[in-house]
Amino acid sequence: MKKEISFFLFHCKIEKKLSPKTLKAYEADLRQFDEFVKKEDIAKITKEDLKLYLQMLSKYASRTMKRKVATLKTFFSFLEFEESIENNPFHKVRIKIKLERLLPKVLSITEINAILAYAYLEKERISIKKSYQYKEAIRNIAVLELLLATGIRVSELCSLKMVNIGKDFETIRILGKGNKERNIPITNKATKEALQNNYLSFQELIDTSSCFFINRFGNPLSTQSVRLLVKKHALKADIQRTITPHVFRHSFATLLLEEDVDIRYIQHFLGHSSINVTQMYAHVNEKKKTELLMVKNPRNFVRF
Structure with missing residues (x-):
C-alpha cells in the first residue's frame, strides 16, 4: 500500500x-x-x-x-x-455527497473604503519616511490594492515575481492553479502607484530575490503574513467579522458581476474554471478585458 x-x-x-x-x-x-x-x-x-x-x-x-x-x-x-x-x-460503490451551499463573504464598498482609508492613514502617520515601518506600510497598501483590483489568490500574490509585472505596472501575469497563466490589466491609477511605490521602496531586495512582495528578512512575503495583514486592517476599520484575502477575491468577482460584467470574463480574471472552460476562455480578447476593467473595476468605485 x-x-x-x-x-x-x-x-x-x-x-x-x-x-x-x-x-x-x-x-x-x-x-x-x-x-x-x-x-x-x-x-x-x-x-x-x-x-x-x-x-x-x-x-x-x-x-x-x-x-x-x-x-x-x-x-x-x-x-x-x-x-x-x-x-x-x-x-x-455509489457515493453521493451533498454539499451545503454557502454564500461567499463579500465586502461592501463602504467596508473597502474603510480598510483602504486606514491603510493610507497609517502610512501618513509614520514620521520617519526612511524607516522600515514606513516601507512596510507602503507594501501593505500595495497588497490590499492588488487583492481588490485583481481578485488574485493569496498564494498567487505571494509568489508574484517582478518579471511578471508589465511595463509601467499596467498588467500582471499570474501563474495559477495547474500552472495556468493569465494576464490581468491594472487600470486603476491608485493601484498602479501602489505597486510602483512598493517596488521603489524594496527595489534592491526585489531585484536580488526577484519576488515582488518582500518581508523584513528579504524573503518572499508568506501567505500567513498576508492573512494577518488583512485581518489587522479589517479590525482597525471596525469591521466586526473575519475578513481574509479570499473575501477580497469574492468581493472583486461579486462587484464585477453586479456591474453586469459577463461571467466569462470574471472566470478568466479569477483563473477559476474547469479545463473545458479554460479552453473556451483562452481566447478572451485582451482589449476587451482592459476596457472592462477600465470601466468596471471595483477600485474605481472606492472614493479614497
Missing part, C-alpha cells in the same frame, strides 16, 4: 506537475486511508472497506469528505490504469 501511494504521488509530481499544496493534501488523505484499512496488499481492499471508511469520514464537513473521496477515486483509477490492481473497488 505504502509503495503504491509513493508511486502515485511521484506520478502526480513529475507527470501531472501538481502543486506542492495539492500533493500534500493527496498524501495526507491517502496516509489516513492506509492507516484505517491496515492492509498490506492493496488488491485485497473491497467495497466493504470503502463503505466503512466512508462511514468514518461522515464526521467531517461535506466538502472535506468530498475531497478525501475524490483523492481515493483518483488513486484507484490510476492503479487500475497502471494495472497494479485488477478490480477497482469504487466501480461497485
Whole structure:
C-alpha cells in the first residue's frame, strides 16, 4: 500500500506537475486511508472497506469528505490504469455527497473604503519616511490594492515575481492553479502607484530575490503574513467579522458581476474554471478585458 501511494504521488509530481499544496493534501488523505484499512496488499481492499471508511469520514464537513473521496477515486483509477490492481473497488460503490451551499463573504464598498482609508492613514502617520515601518506600510497598501483590483489568490500574490509585472505596472501575469497563466490589466491609477511605490521602496531586495512582495528578512512575503495583514486592517476599520484575502477575491468577482460584467470574463480574471472552460476562455480578447476593467473595476468605485 505504502509503495503504491509513493508511486502515485511521484506520478502526480513529475507527470501531472501538481502543486506542492495539492500533493500534500493527496498524501495526507491517502496516509489516513492506509492507516484505517491496515492492509498490506492493496488488491485485497473491497467495497466493504470503502463503505466503512466512508462511514468514518461522515464526521467531517461535506466538502472535506468530498475531497478525501475524490483523492481515493483518483488513486484507484490510476492503479487500475497502471494495472497494479485488477478490480477497482469504487466501480461497485455509489457515493453521493451533498454539499451545503454557502454564500461567499463579500465586502461592501463602504467596508473597502474603510480598510483602504486606514491603510493610507497609517502610512501618513509614520514620521520617519526612511524607516522600515514606513516601507512596510507602503507594501501593505500595495497588497490590499492588488487583492481588490485583481481578485488574485493569496498564494498567487505571494509568489508574484517582478518579471511578471508589465511595463509601467499596467498588467500582471499570474501563474495559477495547474500552472495556468493569465494576464490581468491594472487600470486603476491608485493601484498602479501602489505597486510602483512598493517596488521603489524594496527595489534592491526585489531585484536580488526577484519576488515582488518582500518581508523584513528579504524573503518572499508568506501567505500567513498576508492573512494577518488583512485581518489587522479589517479590525482597525471596525469591521466586526473575519475578513481574509479570499473575501477580497469574492468581493472583486461579486462587484464585477453586479456591474453586469459577463461571467466569462470574471472566470478568466479569477483563473477559476474547469479545463473545458479554460479552453473556451483562452481566447478572451485582451482589449476587451482592459476596457472592462477600465470601466468596471471595483477600485474605481472606492472614493479614497
